[in-house]
Amino acid sequence: MLDTKKFVDNLIKEGFSHICAVPCSFAKYLINGVINNEQIEYVPCASEAVACSVAAGLKIGGAKPIVIAQSSGLTNMGSCITSLLLPYKITFPIIISWRTYKEGDSEVQHKHLATNLPQLISAYGYEFEILDQSNLNKAIQQLIKSNSSFIINILKKDTFSRVELREPYKLHLGYIPRSKFLKILNELYKNSDTIFIGTTGNTSREMYSFMKNTKNFYMVGNMGGALSLGVGMAKTGKKVVVLGGDAEFVMHMGGLTTAGRYKNLDLTYILFDNESNKSTGGQATYQNHVNYIGIAKYSGFKVVENTILTLDEFKNTLLKLKKGINFLHIKCSYDETTPRPPVNAILINKI
16 A cells, blocks of 8 residues: 555655546545645546546646546546547546446446456557556656556555545535435425436435435436436426536536426426535535536526525425426535445336
8 A cells, every 4th residue: 555645745746736636436545635735736627528638738838737537437538538638649647546346236337347447448549557556656657657658547446545634625514414305305206206316426325215215216327417317318208306416517517508408398406515526535526616506597497596505495495396497506414424225226227
């Protein structure tokens, strides 16, 4: 295991200036170490494609960036890698966590790339190396090498030592836990034909625990695509409620503008905003500058103009909703970690 603080100190010593990342639980201690150190800049990105493009701009401008993402996120980088980095010969270190999969595991989003990641990397025109887990100097040299070569550094689990965020960077949310809002949804919509789509991460896990009496689709992968999935389902005549998150909202915002064309759908998008990437380490999303309600409104949604903070507000709003494409923004806090839905619940593909 690598000493994370020393690793970050050595990155700075070698002149690396920015970490462009979409958090992954395998890299959470490395990301925490970067956030804690003011000599290197953490650049949280809405998607892996954004991270890759920002890093390309940084490299062209004379900086030394590193990109961090998980294996499923490497697919989001594909266009940037093949149509920008390769033809323009732009190189910088890319660290990709290699998520594994065991048969029967409910994390089905990792199943394909658990065995096919090397082929994907090769198809992109890159080589790969496993980031050394025991020799810090060798690991740093691997990143230096990939700064000038088309090499992707593969990150395995438990590579970095534990690092907690320093107090100034920790979130202290005083909002109501999301589970209490989910219980209201379960109460109001139990045994109805309404279909609930849960986005990637803790949202789906909590839905499984707290919404036992509703028709649920748990989308464990394809982050940023829950709303678009809901649009397609609603266009078949079904009543659909999408339960999203703040990190998910920004990943593929084209889904909002696409949904906004179809005023006659029975589609509600509920954004649960806990200001964090809860399932990948709990780091802040750094999105306080984003006007979620304004973006949804000018994309064509009928919005609830005020952010919802209380359970009574939430329940009363739901009771007043009419058919159309609706948007609600709710501030909520963390729940304790809840169990993942079992694989037989995840793999339901017809509702």
